[in-house]
Structures are given as C-alpha cells and as structure tokens.
Amino acid sequence: MNDVPEPPTGREMDAASETVVGTVAEPGERADEFVFVAPDAVDVRTGEFVVYETTVEGDSCDVLARVTNAEQERGLPGEFLADPGVESEAVADALGVPSGDIEIDRVSARVVGYFDTEMETFANPRSLPDPGSRVSLASDEFLEAVLPSADWESESATAHVGWLLNRETKAANVFMPIDAFAATHLAVLASTGSGKSYTASVVIEEMLRPQSRAAMCVFDPHGEYDTLDGMRKDEHASVFQDGAYTPEVNVVTPDEITVAIPDLNYGDLLALLDEPSERMKELLDRAWRDLQKESNEIGVRDIISKCEALDEGDHGTASALAWRLNRALNRDLFASAARNDLTDLVAPGQVTVLQLNRLSEDDQQMLAAALLRKLYEARKDAMRGDGDDLDFPLFTLLEEGHRFAPDGSARSLPILRTILSEGRKFGFGVGIISQRPSKLDADVLSQCGTQIIMQIQNPNDQQAIRQSVESAGEDVLDELPGLTPGQAVIAGDAMNTPVLTRIRERHTNHGAESLDATSEWRDSWESWHEEQNRGVVDPYESDKEVDETPL
Secondary structure (H helix, E strand, C coil): CCCCCCCCCCCCCCCEEEEEEEEEEEECCCCCEEEEEEECCCCCCCCCEEEEEEEECCEEEEEEEEEEEEEEEECCCHHHHCCCCCCHHHHHHHHCCCCCCCEEEEEEEEEEEEEECCCCEEECCCCCCCCCCEEEEECHHHHHHHCECCCCCCCCCEEEEEEECCCCCCCCEEEEEHHHHHHHCEEEECCCCCCHHHHHHHHHHHHCCCCCCCEEEEEECCCCCHHHHHHHCHHHHHHHCECCECCEEEEECHHHCCEEHHHCCHHHHHHHCCCCCHHHHHHHHHHHHHHHHHCCECCHHHHHHHHHHHCCCCCHHHHHHHHHHHHHHCCCCEECECCCCHHHCCCCCEEEEEECCCCCHHHHHHHHHHHHHHHHHHHHHHHHCCCCCCCCCEEEEECCHHHHCECCCCCCHHHHHHHHHHHHHHCEEEEEEECCHHHECHHHHHCCCEEEECCCCCHHHHHHHHHHCCCCCHHHHCCHHHCCCCEEEEEECCECCCEEEEECCCCCCCCCCCCCHHHHHHHHHHHHHHHHHCCCCCCCCCHHHCCCCCC
16 A cells, blocks of 8 residues: 555635535534434434534634434424424425435534634634534545644644544545654553554654654564564655655664663662662662763673672672672673664664563563663753754654553653653653553653544543543543444544544554464464374284284
C-alpha cells in the first residue's frame, strides 16, 4: 500500500454535504444536545458527524454535531402527532419519507461547534438548533480539514493514520499534526490483540517519512518493531525516500545492549544490591560521589577498591558490599565506559529499536532510567547552549508502558514523570503504549496530551481512561468495548474533537502477529515423532520370527 493521501491545504469548503439526514425535533437531555428524527432508511450511526445551519451574532454559520445515540421508533414523532394543527403527511413530507406505516430513527447529537477560523478551533454557538431545522451529513472534505488541530498553511507535517470509521473506506482521511503530539506526548491504549503495536508502528512510519524525518528511540520489550527496516526497501521508495533521504532503522539486539555504569546514579546502584545495610549504603554513597568526580569510566573493581579505601582499616563492610556489587554488576549487561556520543543512538531520520526481550523487567527499568536520564540531560544542555550532542528534538516510545511507568514504583518512573511534565519546553516527547491503563501511573497517563484508544474491555482500564483522559467525552468512551481490532478513538491535543478512526494499513510488515498455535503444535508433534522414530528399523523380517514366549 503505497498510496499516500495529500493533507488539506485550508478550511475553505462547504461544511454540509448534499445528504439531508433528518429534521430537528427537540432539545436533548443535556444542554448541548438535541434530537432529530431521520428516516429509518438513512444510516446515521453513533460517532457520525452532522451539520445544521444557525445564526451567530447576526452571521449564518454551519455548526458541527456528533451523533451520540440512535433509536428506532415506529411511526411519526409523537410531538408532531400530538399537535392537531400539523398534518402527518406534512411531517412525513418534511422528513422526505412516505406517509403511513413507517419507521423512523430518533437520533441524539451533541454540539461540537462552528469552526472559528481565527481561533482555529470549534466555538460554542450557545444555542441549539430550532425545531424543524434540517440536519445534513458533514462533507468528507470539511471533516478532513477541521477535525485535526493542524495549521494547514504552515510547513508542519501531519501523520496520516487512517480514515473516519463511519464513512466509506478511504472516503475521509484522518490526519494528526505531528508537532502537536510530539510536543505534548502520546498514549496508545488497547486490550491485547486490538492493534496497539500495529498502530504505534503506523505512527512511527509517518514520523520517519521525508516530511518529518524524526529522531526516535523505541523501547521494545517483545522484539516486535524490527520489521520497520522494511521502510528502506525499494518497493516503499515512493513513501519513505526523497532525494538522498532514506530513513535509518537501527535495531539493537539484546546481545548488543549495555548499560554504562557511570550513567547510573546512586539510587540505581542501591536498587541493584541485595538488601544493603545502612553502613553499606553510607560507604557506597561516599565512594560513588568520589568516583564520579574522578572519571567517566567506572568498573565494578573501581567501586570496590574505592569502598575498601574508604572503609578505614576494617574491611568487613567493604567486603560485604563487594560481594553484592560483583553479584549485581559483574555481568555482560554492564560496561565501564560512559556513553559519550549519543548521536550514534539517536539522530534525525533514524529510529533506534532497543530489543529488550531477554532482559529481566528490573533490568529493563534500569536501562530505561539510565538512558532516558542521559538523553534528557543532553537535550536540556543543547537547549541551554551548554552542549550540542542532541541539538534536535527527540521522541521516544515505550511499548508495555506499564512496565516502565507502573502505578507504584519503578526505577524508570521518576525520570518519565519529569520528562512528561517538563519535556515539552526541551523538545523531548514521549509515547506510552499499554494494554493496561489501570496499571499505569495516573500522572503519567494524564500527561499524555493525545490519546489513541482502541478496544478496551476491562472495566478497571475503562475507568482509568475516564479519570485520566479529559478530552474524550463519555459518549465516545462508551464506544470502546464495541470497537473491533484496527478501530480507534483519537482525542486530545492533536484533534479539535474526538474522532472514531479506522487505522490504515502499515507500509511495512507487522512483527507481532498472533501465533497459529494449532499449526505450531502439529508441526512440533511431527518433528518430535520423526525424531523418536529416526534410525529405528523393524527388527522382524517376518511375523514368523516373532518370539511369542510369555514374559
């Protein structure tokens, strides 16, 4: 799939399509809601966008509304029939349906607003449509242009993530302004198997296209994102290549991942040790502070030697500490030299995928803590003019985000909280991907300004989203259990109003397909059976040679 739609260039188009779907009947249950009646033959589903015309401060304007509910009702609207002055034929004629024994829909819609071109967002008309007003479907072109919170006249890039769910396939594109979600962070939330890593990969593809050339780092606990190197294939050249530019995909395998000991802080070291005493903690603190002043190359032996030197003759404490340090740090995972050049890890036009699938959860958290801290400090230095290691914005994605930012404690949680609260001014964006929103730290989740939310069945996870995601309204969140894989609600800073979306197909292959268990079992059994019988020859040439002596 190499067809890439062009984003809109402005918002000067008709809001209403030629399809009239109903007539306003009465106010709804909420102050911003109204009810219109529609012929049963007209398909107006929850989440659909409709338009009515009204007058605001003397000017005529088109107001957008989102359908929140549709109920079938037999016969003409009771309110009209109760008025003896209104002929039923007149009502039927107004609705464009035949009179007599007919079925209609009572449709509730919530006002989104009219698009204010100066504010570049929706404004509240502060009045509901008059009964009898015509309601039309919003045009595809208008929705493409006004739903994203994008400045179409700037050179800012947008991500094409899919199409409006209630429209025909590919009829109305959904774009997300990359600058918006890269600056104020992103959350991709979905039950397992609903397509969260697939959707995250779509976002990565869009951010690595020539229009944006992002600098990205992905923490990949399951080894699912290495197929992104398909972006470099010739078959996708029309999407990802432009002149000399082709995105770089740097996949760091578990064997290649190391944690620089000098990049750890005292808290990281303590977390690695097995129940150190207060005396050990005090000794390690002194030793660590001295070593950090002396060198940016620190090995296990250096820490132990410093502890012994500071232990003032009685090396009992140092010896006990040495045993713990050797046990914790004397592994291939740790390196003694600090990472000085970060541009080999992150660079514009490059996504680095850190495959963490052979590391324990504790080691994954420690690696994330040390690396994110290093990247964040380098980014702050660059913004303050104290260094140029990372003189470009950075975006990092954390798959299984509840491992790194759990509702509790983890080595990586403090630095993530810091980046999510302060990263915007330093050009450091974070994307959290999780199947368990209720297991995420509430502050972390609430700091993600843009949300892509897919099918969520667990009531605790639904409640966590309701409490932390302010931009998604109740009517939209009610849709979450009914979504199917590949369908999502997109809400928050990147959108002017929540949108039901069908996520587009990936250009590259997906690396997290579910296992075909029965096929795997059959193949394994065949291999096992063949192995068991290999080299076994029937020892009996004929039935006559069988020894039938009883055992």
